[in-house]
Amino acid sequence: MALDLINEKAFRTFESITKKNMEKVFDISAEVKPMYRAVLVKEPKNCNAQLGYAVASIVDLANNETLRNLYDDYKFWYDYKIESVAEFVDMVEHLSTNNSFTKTAQNALEKEVEPMVDSAIVFMQNIMAQGNYALQIKDGDYIREMDNSEFGIALGGLFAAKAAVTIATSLNLEIDNDGRYKWINNLDGLTVGEKEPTAAQKAGLVKIVNLLGLNGTFARVYTNKQKAWKNVPNLVDSALVEIKAAFEYSLEESKTRGAQDYDLYVVGKGADADISTSDVNEIIDNLKKGLKAARGPYDVEIKGRTITVNARKFFESTDVVKNFLPYYKFDGSDLETFYFTDSNGKVTASLMEFLDGTRVFPDDAEDVVVFRDPTFGGIFPYFDQQDVWDLFDKDKGINIRKIFRKAKFWSHSEVSGGTSAEIECSPYCDDYDCYYDHYCYY
DSSP: OHHHHHHHHHHHHHHHHHTTOHHHHHHHHHHHHHHHHHHHHHOTTOHHHHHHHHHHHHHGGGGOHHHHHHHHHHHHHHHHOOOSHHHHHHHHHHHTSSSOHHHHHHHHIIIIIHHHHHHHHHHHHHHHTTSSOOEEEEETTEEEEEOHHHHHHHHHHHHHHHHHHHHHHHEEOOOOBTTBOGGGGGGTTOOTTTSOOOHHHHHHHHHHHHHHSTTOOTTEEOGGGHHHHHTHHHHHHHHHHHHHHHHHHHHHHTTSTTTTTTBSSOEESSTTOSEEHHHHHHHHHHHHHHHHHHHSOEEEEETTEEEEEOGGGGGTOSBTTGGGOBOEEOOSSOGGGOEEEOTTOOEEEEHHHHHTTSSOTTTTTTTTOOBSOTTTTTTSTTOOHHHHHHHHOTTTSOOHHHHHHTOOOOOHHHHTTSSSOEEEOOGGGTTSSBOTTSEEEO
16 A cells, blocks of 8 residues: 555656656655665565666656756856857866866766666666566556556666766766866867968867877776776667567557556557557667667668668777777877878878868868778778778768868857858858858858
């Protein structure tokens, strides 16, 4: 009887979520979580209590003081609407008062979120292991039922959350310079491919090159997280498997009259159905495609070309950036000494030529930029150098020009006087919103 009363309270959580009454959601989760915990102390294998505690624990993260403070800080700057490099620097300096803003966020995820997700996964797996366990909850004069069609989706979502948290906490995302971020101001007003950067801009670019270069630290996997990083594909696989099984269960359940009478959502063809059988079949087909992509090489079509992709390979390397780097030499301090080379170390071009507009990327890069591994660590297992540049070709692959057209560091003066920023046309402005007065409007 006591557990039934707790369940009724817990059901109000879902009801409040649908009504977007989040304050009530947080209040109820904070109330029922210790109640379920008390039941588990007496009955550790009670599926009902395990389910309730798992759900309440995840929802109750919104009441976590560390996470709420972090959210408030980030929301303040999100609402502020950053419009200049200087304002961005002010933001990261403020967020890094006691610790770097990236490390603060990673610590919160690792210490506050990840343990709850792990615990919830264990509880949900215990419930799924029971076979056809179903939980009925009284909702006034109605009865609501949760079974494998809901449990599977919840468990899949938890595996996906675990994968996301692992990715976010495994990579070194530090961009500070001895704990400060003022160096980013050097990039203010930088335009690529138009004119030679100023001395300050060159200093900022040196910092970026050193962060991303062969001896850099940015986007490298922490030593103590390497095992977890390599397990991410398995987590994604588990997420897709559990969600697919849940929809297959609901589809099978829909074939038996009365089997869905109390379900939270009904699969069928009639007016009472919340989702049609054809839609569920489409979801299952897409999940199968996702599994195929997650488990190994699969083919994608890009402008009539078939390209084989093995996404799992991305997580086999703990040096995420290195696989994408070309051959180059650089003394680490003077941008003028950065040269692209071939595999034998012969200089082919300087970075400055691409920065000042002497050469245009990607048009002039094919013959002078040579990738160390054109398969990018096996992600594109059959690629050679030519295949890489064909992928960057606007007629054969991705129109990378559009990406470069939109890439610029803005200054406050450019945006403070109006609603849109304008810069002088670069060589990439052809056929892209370029007006007669030679300005591109983004």
